[in-house]
Structure formats: C-alpha cells, structure tokens
Amino acid sequence: MAICNTLILSAGRRVELIKCFKEAAKAIDTESKIIAVDISNTAPAIYFADKYYIIPRIEEKNYVDSLINICRKEDIKLIIPTIDTELLVIAENKMRIERDTDAKVLISDINVINVCRNKFNTNKFFEENKFGAPKLITKEDIKENNYKFPLFIKPVNGSSSINAFKINSKKELEFFIDYVQNPIIQEFIQGEEFTVDAFLDFEGNPITIVPRKRLAVRSGEVLKGLISKDREIIEEVKRLLSVLKPIGQITIQCIKTETGIKFIEINPRFGGGAPMSIKVGANSSMNLYKILSGEKLYYNEDYEDNIICLRFDNSIFLDSFGMSVL
Incomplete structure (x- = not known):
C-alpha cells in the first residue's frame, strides 16, 4: 500500500488511539506517519505521534484553514475526528476539506451528526424507529x-x-x-451498561460490532470493560445502523434491562475506550488502511470474547520549552 499519513484531531489524552494507528500504519508501510493536532502543547497524546501541530480552537475562523494547510504540508490521506464538539464543523466542511486536499475525512453525513449531537434529536430518532430508549x-x-x-x-x-x-x-x-x-x-434506566464499538466502511456497511460491558467509569470514559459478544445487543445495533446509515467508527451507549435494550446515545466517532475493541481483534485502524488500499471488507466477529480490559493513567514530563523528557 502507498504511504497513508493520518491526521488525528483533538488528540488530548487519546494516547491509546494514536498508538493503535501508529502500529497499523507501520504494518502497512513503514513510512506512513501519524500527525496529531491539539489546541495545547500540554495534550499528552501529541507526544506519541510522529509529529504534532498546535492549531486554533474549533470556533475560530481559521480552524478549517489550518487543517487544510497541515494536510497539504504533511500529505495527509486520512483525517480522524475524536471529540463531539468538532463533529458538526468537520461534517459541514467535509466536502471542502476533501476537495482542497488528498485526504479522506472519517465522518458521517451531516444529517447523522445532527441526530447524534442533539440529545432531543437522538431521542426522537429512537422513538420514531421503534428502538428502546428512556x-x-x-x-x-x-x-x-x-x-x-x-x-x-x-x-x-x-x-x-x-x-x-x-x-x-x-x-x-x-x-x-x-x-x-x-x-x-x-x-432513569437501571440495568447492565454497555458501550458498543461499531465500525462501518465508507459505504455504511458494518464490518465489526463489539459490545463492551462497562465495569467502571470515570468522567464518562470506561476504566474497566468486559468484551461480550451479546447476540441481542449485536442484532439490535445492526438494525440501528441500517436505519441511521453512519460511516466509520461509531460509539453507542445502551443499557440491557429486564424489559429489553434501551439505547441512551450515539457518538459518531472513536470513543475513549475504542482501543479495547481494537486490541481484542476488531482492528478498525487497520481496517481503515485496508479499505483505503482498495481492499473489500466484510462483516465479521473475529475478535476475542469474554476479555476484561483494564485502563490506567500514565505520566509525561515536559521541560520549560514544552519538550518531552524522562
């Protein structure tokens, strides 16, 4: 495969995700690079990328221009949004970014983003399409x-x-x-809480669906999770994806109750715990590179089951010039 330099937006604390993309990029071509951007040089993840840039805030006028300039300079082929607040801006400017660069933007249609980013719209989507919801x-x-x-x-x-x-x-x-x-x-819904990592190709065909039981959570992000090939959840998520028609990585929150599955929300991006699913075999970072190389992928459940994933914090030390030390 040709070089596929990748741009990770709003890198923040997503060290695991950058590592996953670096491993996948190295596997397909040793010259492929991972470039990270953030608004601050104290975002830990940027120091794990091959190169990083400090860019304007999302609400600033030159935000999109800065991304386009970086894409041109670094020959970016793939752009990965990672946080909710940037999704609408990126979706609105997707055509412009792809027109002015050689990059493919991993983001769903603006209609999908509007459903997912507004909780009233999400709730309405669930109700109108007969999905369980609070x-x-x-x-x-x-x-x-x-x-x-x-x-x-x-x-x-x-x-x-x-x-x-x-x-x-x-x-x-x-x-x-x-x-x-x-x-x-x-x-308020009571039951077993699950996060589901779903990955779809650019035509909206599901490739992997991985339910993860949330064993411990901090600030909305999973600390401990159990990979579980729960058939009821997988089949209902397939139905949801067929109606919503997103692309790329999607994170779905649901609760399994005594009366059935209740969907809580949909985040059309890589969730913080997505590396859990990647590491057990649902390797969406590698799958992206395969798709961009022209390979046709098909739905599979070729990932490990009943695996507990534990996550932890680590430290990075910077000198007075913002260089990583120790």
Missing part, C-alpha cells in the same frame, strides 16, 4: 407531576458526562433544571 420527561410532565423518580438530566449537546446527573427528589429536580444549561430530562 422516556423523555417534558415541561408539561413536570408541570403536571407526570413522572416518577429517579430521573436523569444532561445537556442537550453534552459530552463526556459533563453536567449529567441522577435526580432523586423534587428538590434536586428544581436545582438541576436551573443548574444544567439547556437540559434534557429522561427517566
């Missing part, structure tokens, strides 16, 4: 006391479980309605 608690429900505790509140455009809270009483409800900006309120 019941939405409206202003009228609250006014008429038409609900039961516990409830769950989160921002409509939230991410990483920031300002997401379980509500146990009227007093808490009154407080969090004012505290959480632009909130959505739902019934």
Whole structure:
C-alpha cells in the first residue's frame, strides 16, 4: 500500500488511539506517519505521534484553514475526528476539506451528526424507529407531576458526562433544571451498561460490532470493560445502523434491562475506550488502511470474547520549552 499519513484531531489524552494507528500504519508501510493536532502543547497524546501541530480552537475562523494547510504540508490521506464538539464543523466542511486536499475525512453525513449531537434529536430518532430508549420527561410532565423518580438530566449537546446527573427528589429536580444549561430530562434506566464499538466502511456497511460491558467509569470514559459478544445487543445495533446509515467508527451507549435494550446515545466517532475493541481483534485502524488500499471488507466477529480490559493513567514530563523528557 502507498504511504497513508493520518491526521488525528483533538488528540488530548487519546494516547491509546494514536498508538493503535501508529502500529497499523507501520504494518502497512513503514513510512506512513501519524500527525496529531491539539489546541495545547500540554495534550499528552501529541507526544506519541510522529509529529504534532498546535492549531486554533474549533470556533475560530481559521480552524478549517489550518487543517487544510497541515494536510497539504504533511500529505495527509486520512483525517480522524475524536471529540463531539468538532463533529458538526468537520461534517459541514467535509466536502471542502476533501476537495482542497488528498485526504479522506472519517465522518458521517451531516444529517447523522445532527441526530447524534442533539440529545432531543437522538431521542426522537429512537422513538420514531421503534428502538428502546428512556422516556423523555417534558415541561408539561413536570408541570403536571407526570413522572416518577429517579430521573436523569444532561445537556442537550453534552459530552463526556459533563453536567449529567441522577435526580432523586423534587428538590434536586428544581436545582438541576436551573443548574444544567439547556437540559434534557429522561427517566432513569437501571440495568447492565454497555458501550458498543461499531465500525462501518465508507459505504455504511458494518464490518465489526463489539459490545463492551462497562465495569467502571470515570468522567464518562470506561476504566474497566468486559468484551461480550451479546447476540441481542449485536442484532439490535445492526438494525440501528441500517436505519441511521453512519460511516466509520461509531460509539453507542445502551443499557440491557429486564424489559429489553434501551439505547441512551450515539457518538459518531472513536470513543475513549475504542482501543479495547481494537486490541481484542476488531482492528478498525487497520481496517481503515485496508479499505483505503482498495481492499473489500466484510462483516465479521473475529475478535476475542469474554476479555476484561483494564485502563490506567500514565505520566509525561515536559521541560520549560514544552519538550518531552524522562
């Protein structure tokens, strides 16, 4: 395969993901490089890339221009968004970026992004397509006391479980309605929590679907997970993907309850725990390179089952010039 330099956006703490792409790139061509970008030189992951750039914030006018310039300079062939807040901007500018560079942007259609980034739209998508989901608690429900505790509140455009809270009483409800900006309120669902890493090709054909039971979570990101080929979840996710029609890596949150699967949200990007699925055999980073080389891939479940994945923090030390030391 020809050189396939890859640009990882908003690298942040995604050290594992960059390592996965570096391993895959090295396997296909020793000259392929992983370039990382972030707004800060204290983002740990940039020091694990072959090269990094500090770029403007997403909301700044020259953000997209900076990406295009880097793509041209580094001969980028693949662009990987990683955080929710950049998805809309990247989707809106996908055609321009691909037109002005030789890069392929791994992002779904703007309609898919709009469904996933707005929690009201996501809830509506679930309801209209007969997928299990938490019941939405409206202003009228609250006014008429038409609900039961516990409830769950989160921002409509939230991410990483920031300002997401379980509500146990009227007093808490009154407080969090004012505290959480632009909130959505739902019934609280109890059961086994799963994250599902799904990977689809650029035509929207599923290649791998990996359910992971969430054993421990911190700030919305999994710390301990159990890979589980749960047939009920896999088949329902297949149905969801066929209706939503995304591409690339998709992260789906759901809860398995006594009355069936309840979908919570969809993040159309690599989730923080995606390297778990990659490492057990659902290697979406390698699959991307295979697809870009012209190889046709087919759905498979050729990954390890019943594997517990444990994640941990590590440290990087910088000198006064921002160079990695120790």
